[in-house]
Amino acid sequence: MTWITIGHIDEIPLRGARCVKTPEGKIAVFRTAENEVFAIEDHCPHKGGPLSQGIVHGKAVTCPLHNWVISLETGRALGADEGEVRTIPVRNDGGMLSIALESLMMAAE
Template identity: 75%
Template sequence: MTWTPIGSLSDIPPRGARCVATPQGKIAVFRTADDQVYAIDDHCPHKGGPLSQGIVHGAAVTCPLHNWVVSLETGKALGADEGSVRTIPVRIEGEQLFIALEALVSKAA
């Protein structure tokens, strides 16, 4: 697997996110309160809202448009809502963050 550097852990505040543009679309990279890092597509499965602008709580994010809650671990909508987004593997080496862009290509095929 090829890992692409996307910045450092300190670039993302605890319970925050940043958006990374890739050839396969925008990826939202999240940091939880306990420094876990997750990457998912930056669009809600409901109406395409920007998940990177949502509120992080635990290992989930709430979409800023219609309050859908999406698991950062599985990419699936939680509660009574249905739908999912792609999850992208993330690796942390020291402070550096990396994502596996090839996972996006294989999931899109």
């Protein structure tokens, strides 16, 4: 895996998100009220809504289009809905955040 620095945790508001464009597509990086950071693909498995624009509550985000709730830990839809998005590893080193991308490593091989 290749780790890419994406900025400082303070650049993401509590219970908010930031969208990062990568060679693997858009990645939504979320900060919970407890200062935990998660990253998932920035599209709802339902109709592709921008999860980075959703409402963060606990360790989940609600899609702004049709109110699907997606776990930030697993990427899976919660409740009766089915579907999932890929989760992206996140590293917090003294507040500096990095995400791990697989395709960059594969391209370098």
